[in-house]
Amino acid sequence: MSPGVDASDHSSHSHSRKDLPMLMLGALGVVYGDIGTSPIYAFREAMHIRPGASSTDSEILGLLSLIIWALTLTVTLKYVFFVTRADNNGEGGTLSLMALARKTFTNPPVWITVMGVMGAAMFFGDAIITPAMSVLSAVEGVKLVAPDMARWVVPITLVIIFGIFFVQRFGTAKVSIVFGPITGLWFLVLGFSGLVHIIQYPAVLMAVNPLLGAEFIATHFGMAFIVIGAIFLAVTGAEALYVDLGHFGRKPIVIVWFALVFPCLLLNYFGQGAFVLSVGIENVDSPFFEMQPDWALGPFVALATAATIIASQAVISGTFSLAQQAIALNMLPRMMVLHTSATQSGQIYMPQINTMLMIGVLLLVLAFGSSSALSHAYGIAVSGVMIMTLALLVVVMWRNWKWHPIAVISFGVVFAVIDGAFFTANATKLLQGGWVPAVVALGVGMTMWSWMAGRRRLSEKTRRDEVPLQFLVDNLSKKKPALVPGTAVFLTSDIEGAPTALLHSLKHYKVLHEKNVILTVRTSPSPRVPDDEKVTIDAYNELFSRVVVTFGFMESPNIPKALALGRKLGWKFDIMSTSFFLSRRSLKLGPKTNFLQYWQDRTFTRLARNASDATEYFHIPTGRVVEIGTQVVL
Template identity: 45%
Template sequence: MGHFGARPIRFAWYGLVLPCLILNYAGQTAVVVDAALGQEPNPFFALCPAALQLPLVALATVATIIASQAIISGAFSMTRQAIQLGLCPRLNIAQTSATGYGQIYIGFVNWTLMALTLGLTLGFRSSDNLAAAFGIAVSLTMLLTSILMFLTMREIWKWNLAASLLTAGLFVVVDMSFVSANLMKVLEGGWFPLVVAAVIFFLMMTWHQGRDLLVKKLERDTLPLATFIAQVGAKTRVPGTAVYMTSRLDVVPVPLLHNLKHNKVLHDRIVLLRVVTASTPRVAPDLRIDVEHVGSNFHTMTVRYGFMEQPDVPEALDQCRQRGLIFNMMETSFFVGRVKIVAERRSRFAAFQAHLFEIMHRNAMAATEFFRIPPNRVIELGGQVEI
């Protein structure tokens, strides 16, 4: 869906895949019926003459390779969406096509998938042993999809409760039967997808909670923007534009306070820039940028991107001409904070999670690189925060 959109998938499904599946399953049913009600060990390969079985194996192998590539590409897209939604640390994302936005490569995800695949191959040794793990993964995916469909009906399509329960409930009942049947195979290998899912959820929860706690700690040491502007109106100004990346526009960014504290000056023009990720795949161009002039040559700017879009701050600044802000990149400096995480001895954030968050934060991709800010225009101001 993320790579091709809904329309091509609908055409492919109804025009090719669904008819072929119906014919295939109908053929296998005929083979089973003809072979004394289930005597045939493998009805799929019995559909063709013996001379065509090897080419059929080759075709099935090619289909498996295509399916694995789809899984890899899907993992890349979902990882980028998780990063944009604040559920995953920033990772290095390589755009492999100038025209296809969905064609990306994430090295960390690719190597992780390789390690898990090799581990599964060495641990389970045969596809028969993987059947339990596969059944748990597929049945739970179907159940979660049905639950998400119910939420979509209620929150996006605005269906009433009765219609949503009736429609989604039919799928949930069927999916629950598959899940309950596969739960009998947890000890036979079905535990693996459950463990992987639990680990991924724990990492995402740790990152999300850690980021929230970090932002609260940083905002505790700042003050309202209006108060700050009133206090620094007479401060010495130096030529140029300073852009401060921030998550809130109503308070003063910590790097701005540090810059004033140590350098005793302010730039002639100061822009507080906030990048927001919308809950939609893409944001319309006319809704992307909001600019507000708050006095004393201070400006606030909000740039919105969909969770399928790659932020590009220099491009957004270039689009501000019609909103009264003209940027010369050679006279613009970007100030960002570089925070070192230190775990508190007595903290509501568990010690293990705090250490794990510190590792994730330390190895995350730099915000300037993620937002495509020219590195020669960046000034980093460090600090230490206890969580």
């Protein structure tokens, strides 16, 4: 194994020992909330898939064995041990992994970008399902305590979900301070309640034998995919673990998994199996709640509800991170990004994403009404993301970590079989509700693809109409127009062409500033760029300079702060004597003969109109901005 695998340990997200306990507490509350609530419904759904009410002990042990080994192989081995090492300077998620894979190619192949887009889109689909599924499953426990409350399950769930999204504005750090201790208590209770039943029925530990799971699949081959689809519920939350890597760093996440989360999950699943074996499967409907003593059921339902509220946090904060990366990589239009922590740059809040997620989750709860119905919709998106992650991870192992081809192929084949089985099993539930995350993922994927294609077409069209910058600079140096004091900064994405704002300024005002800066903002494939590498300055002549500012894809692009760094390079930047000239393009649709092209351009136009203002996005003082409008026909 290459030493490159351990690169993440020395990433920009390394933390001091003093910070480690708080980061572990935060990771416990945010990262593991999702997978920590899987015991509520995973074994229950798997248990309900059986030949008949008279299932034998070996069948229960086989189901339990499949859950135990799914957790061990998929979460512990694949994600915690390998995938979290594939960080891009401390950041995780499908898009970070895509950027890491693209770095290894001089001309990255299109299929890597396609996989990144598909993985990100499917994660958005999962982010809508998870809060609805988690909260519904816990609130349904109220029916065991007070059957008359059954009709209030959905209303209570809706109120809780609204509250979850309302508190997002306060930031991950503040949320995790509250969530961490509750989640810690949740896992301890999970482990203890499971241990009590294991002691009463120790024979359940035989389920650790993977052959029992293999035997169950072999003897129930006709329903194998349905069973695997239910087993998969135990590992949902693994992808959120990777996406939230940038919020806390790898070390706290790994320590918490092995020290608390994994042991307590195992104990609880074994305990549920022991309870079912001791009382008989025909007498059990929801083993997670029914194995609790009567006196503890009320407090347990309350704790479970609190835990499921927290479970939603993992995918919500992960979605914010993923959306920010997509914007920086020009896969989505600009949206407002608010940083909620002065010390952790990865902790952000995105109001537009938060609102869209909340509306989607509320609609799902109203449409499905129960966690059992919603479980059919759960899984397709998550298992799809896992396949994309695996494919990109294999590229990183091969080209970045320099693994031996045999090791890469062996790893890829083993987990392709596992992930492929999970995806196929969940695909069988497409008509029962699995179409929901599939439609959401398709919509997000098409939106991202339309935005990238539209930007490319717009760039090609404007480039054809632009004057070469060098040609304009040479002409203006020979025949200078009237000069006015101060510095003018012209923003442009095209490093070769003259900015449209500059051309229109000369055309209408017939003047030029004493100092003119052609500014191009670029996004690095790395999450963050050191200050001493952020700005490059090249002078054309005494009138014109070229400045290129490079931000990492996880950084908030603040142009005034970046330009102030140019003082170290000899540029006397003064914001009060500087005017920023921006070109505001008004997009119009031209005649189309291709329906797909018409739809794509229409989508791009609408996205561009609703994108956040460039002045706000780049943190430019509004009083220093001059916007010059142009019309472009697509």
